[in-house]
Amino acid sequence: MENILKLINEKKFIEAKERLEKENVVDIASFLEGIDKESVVKTFRVLPKDMAADVFAYLDHEERMHIINSITDSEISNIINDLYIDDTVDFLEELPANVVKKVLKNTDETKRKIINNFLNYPDSSAGSIMTIEYADLKQSMTVSDAINHIKKTGIDKETINTCYVIDNNRVLLGIISLRKLILSSNDILIEDLMKKEFISVNTLDDQENIAHLFKKYDLLSIPVTDNEKRLVGIITIDDIVDIIDQENTEDFQIMAGMEPNEEEYLKTSVWDLAKHRILWLLVLMISATFTGNIIRHFEDVLSSVVILASFIPMLMDTGGNAGSQSSTLVIRGLALGEIKLSDGFKVMFKEFRVSLLTGSILAIVNFIRIYFFEKVSFLISLTVCISLFFTVIVAKLVGGILPIIAKKLKLDPAIMASPLITTIVDAIALTLFFSLSVVLLNLPV
Amino acid sequence: MENILKLINEKKFIEAKERLEKENVVDIASFLEGIDKESVVKTFRVLPKDMAADVFAYLDHEERMHIINSITDSEISNIINDLYIDDTVDFLEELPANVVKKVLKNTDETKRKIINNFLNYPDSSAGSIMTIEYADLKQSMTVSDAINHIKKTGIDKETINTCYVIDNNRVLLGIISLRKLILSSNDILIEDLMKKEFISVNTLDDQENIAHLFKKYDLLSIPVTDNEKRLVGIITIDDIVDIIDQENTEDFQIMAGMEPNEEEYLKTSVWDLAKHRILWLLVLMISATFTGNIIRHFEDVLSSVVILASFIPMLMDTGGNAGSQSSTLVIRGLALGEIKLSDGFKVMFKEFRVSLLTGSILAIVNFIRIYFFEKVSFLISLTVCISLFFTVIVAKLVGGILPIIAKKLKLDPAIMASPLITTIVDAIALTLFFSLSVVLLNLPV
Incomplete structure (x- = not known):
């Protein structure tokens, strides 16, 4: 990774970009955390557009702040629009109010509204950790309709491994795994394939209980519905793994006679x-x-x-x-x-x-x-x-x-x-x- | 669930089976743990064939032993052949030697060989927690070849969300997500789509380190290779979640001055x-x-x-x-x-x-x-x-x-x-x- 920094300093940006493309976003983020502030911004700007938001999501608070304060408004807007909504909210929650304003100013209106909604969910509730990037299907679709629909819309979804079947009022009717779609014949109706008994949580449910559900039922994701049973988001297992560690750390701290603290x-x-x-x-x-x-x-x-x-x-x-x-x-x-x-x-x-x-x-x-x-x-x-x-x-x-x-x-x-x-x-x-x-x-x- | 038991006692087996089909296997398993031994076996026998192994995997040691001792050899053989290899090994590891023999006697020879191999991996190693039910592809396949291959073979796989590309010697060349397959055009070669930089572990790697990798890179599964880089199995996130809890429990126990104990x-x-x-x-x-x-x-x-x-x-x-x-x-x-x-x-x-x-x-x-x-x-x-x-x-x-x-x-x-x-x-x-x-x-x- 050191070599990439050298390439950037020698202004060989195209070569650097090609090298960065082959790296894992998590590794790039840890690399950025170890180098000087100026090089962080330089390297970040060289990142392929589709990797920038991912790397950003894995950075520490300090580096994120530094980058946000160093790049242009349109660059900010690009990152925010590429971030999944749960990562955006995590990020905004730790920012001072004036920076939140700056960031939101650069977000399109629909997303801004959604973000504002999310910021209102209580800490540790399903609402505050869910994401809205899920794949939704209609029960009248056939398997091949469904696969075509996913092909068209799936690219921005955090997971398409489980798809959610909703009616015209967005009420959640059933779930179906991508696996089941792939393994079924093309002309079967989703209605006949979907699981009608599924586990879901309410936006206000506590994250610790949700983690229990994931563990008990070996889930990879769980749908989040509002009081009218309308689908509003999903929670994925990667966030749950972090929550399990977080809850354990909290217990260790309280058990040693300390007030809990999430910071490293x-x-x-x-x-x-x-x-x-x-x-x-x-x-x-x-x-x-x-x-x-x-x-x-x-x-x-x-x-x-x-x-x-x-x-x-x-x-x-x-x-x-x-x-x-x-x-x-x-x-x-x-x-x-x-x-x-x-x-x-x-x-x-x-x-x-x-x-x-x-x-x-x-x-x-x-x-x-x-x-x-x-x-x-x-x-x-x-x-x-x-x-x-x-x-x-x-x-x-x-x-x-x-x-x-x-x-x-x-x-x-x-x-x-x-x-x-x-x-x-x-x-x-x-x-x-x-x-x-x-x-x-x-x-x- | 009480009603189902009633149906079974009234010998209305078909109705009972239909009702059981709608329940979650985890819930059935917890239900079985709360009823008397005789009803456990009765209910277990009514379970639809494709659910029996799943329910069995979620049962406690005591109930499993009771079932194994109460059912016929051919029933045992059916369950064992339907269990994923990681669950089989978990189960066998807690059995007394004579029962292991009884179980293995009812397993077909290929599976028996594999199981014996697995039983030899050290405790807490990647080998001991991996499963062999994964989807493998060849790099010369096109996307539509690959999807057809998965359709044909995917039904028994623990996960097909990530597929593994191997050469003729089973050396792991790359990985590709089902998502990427679905979102790509049919005639692209797997070779050109697969990720050649991927994270893998060796059969002897320690489970705690593997859990770290899952957390660090937000993985859903990880390939396990032998010293010749041949793919021998995969580890999935649901097992990792259990390991995270297990490692935490161990730390809590040691920190309170006790020798660690996995039992509840x-x-x-x-x-x-x-x-x-x-x-x-x-x-x-x-x-x-x-x-x-x-x-x-x-x-x-x-x-x-x-x-x-x-x-x-x-x-x-x-x-x-x-x-x-x-x-x-x-x-x-x-x-x-x-x-x-x-x-x-x-x-x-x-x-x-x-x-x-x-x-x-x-x-x-x-x-x-x-x-x-x-x-x-x-x-x-x-x-x-x-x-x-x-x-x-x-x-x-x-x-x-x-x-x-x-x-x-x-x-x-x-x-x-x-x-x-x-x-x-x-x-x-x-x-x-x-x-x-x-x-x-x-x-x-």
Whole structure:
């Protein structure tokens, strides 16, 4: 690709264009992101017209802005008219208002109207991710009519692998795959071939649920209809793959106690990174002082047997780990639809049995370690290990049920992950530990 | 769907079959999973022949086993011959050896050979997830030859949306989309239409990398070639979507300190759940005693100022949270390919600045809280807050760099998540805290 840049600098544009034609648009976009701003615009202008919009769609925000600000209005207009509507909307959504105006000014009126409609769909709704470039057929067409229709109109469609059969009011009647068209005889009517039972979504449906439908039914595209069942767009699998990653990233971030952020790590400013982290850190820090107060409450216990303090980290960490193992599995199960809200009892029972098993192993290993190897007194060893056993049980029950309760309360289950679970379990673990110490070691409160 | 079962029980098989024909195979499969074993087999036998294999492919392991054990050899043979090769292999891989034998006995010899080949590909390799049902063309064909060829052979192919052009030795020369075929004139040669620059993978390539290629290039399918560049199969996007989820689930599990497990939570036995959790719990519990030893080392410090113990949970939790925020973002960035191994320095510098910001805010808020509101002495408040500040810095640096180091050592970066980071940061935080107490409060060691 370096050679192409050399050709451009030597003003050998025709040769450069021929070379660019052989490259993949994704690779050209990554190449442009690595070179200086001036060369970006130069190379972009040399691109064959039919590749320019595609490359543009794969560029980062920064490069797109730079290009839009460097090229002429008519060049902008060419790109926008060649972009699929979903890519156009993605792009416009991240632009400052004045640039949006500049771009829209260069768009023909029909497309402008459509774009304005799209910009009004709520974030993460089917409407905001769909595209309008689909192939539509009529039920009265024969297979050969249909193929001829696709031949005439298919060139601009994002996918023609699935075609949509609509009536005169654009109401969606059925779907038919290009495969089925090709494999059928020419004179069969579409009406007799199309699938009348199909899966569709409404413009306002949430992208996460749509992703579930794609996964469940192994779809390549899905039609989007309005409240009157009229076809208004389609969503294709390539956008869904991005959404799956995006939703997962969001879960990872929330589960680590951060506010979700779509931006790539290395492209996020220090300020923004700090902003997304500080709130949870503050909340959890202040909650942890609650645990500190428990220790202060048992200050006398601690001053008579200072060695008890040395078991605090082990109890806290093990409780936190045991709890977040459970909460992670349940959060993930809920996200993938494998665990339902009604499974609360099943989950609790399962976690209870798992905690009995893991809790006893941990308690026994720990007893052997501290009583036989570290020569801690029998009663203290016993206190520590009983506390550990019950801590694991409580941790796993809390970790197992809180995500389900959160979901019942229409909260994101992912907030019930390691940080919050750890804080809750810490408090319980230490209360248990010190109360038990008072009883077993016969100490003053 | 309940009605269909009723029809079957009333032996109205033809009506039941007609009703089943209108249902989606995925929905039929979920329906079968909810009814009693006997009805499963009955309903399965009523299914139209061309739907049976599809429904079978969507069933759970348990139901599949039950069906295979209840139907005749010739019925088994029908299903296996109708299954795509990737589904057959998935299915066979989870069967006990004697049932595999029973199934293979009922498969024709060619298919049996292919299946045996497939079973030998390593887990998670391209070979193990590919299918052999693809449409192949010759470069000397015209568009109308090609379409006729597809019409004749396409019915059994998993996808014909992309066709593969091979020479007489099956070496892959190019790819061409069905869309392009349809939109081109009949007499053009495939040779002149096909894309000669295409993305392909080797049978031994890892599924995670293949998923990256699908995402990067928005592919719907990818050809798989052997070392001699001969086409041996294709991988389709529906399998990739499952792999993306599977890889994410694996990361979630490892990051919560568990050994990865593909089984659904509710279908995993208590024993297996415990087995996947206990190792890490033990390792981390024993590591945490290291932190306990630090406290024991400073026992004299603690007995002179017992109140210090009450800040241990806050320091440990905040350190753990700060560290796992950083490690989560870096682990995710590495998994999505947004952060590269060479970015270690950039990450450290970024985390250092974020930690200065968040660390100072936390330290100041905490100082105000404990000095002004909880009336803790000035020197102790100062000790706690300085320790907190440095703990956050250390936590973020450790959390930021350990996943990158893990990846450099060819380990899974996901192990450097909350549980391990917390344990490491705990030890550092408490050492810092007690050492600083000794100095600032002028205490004996």
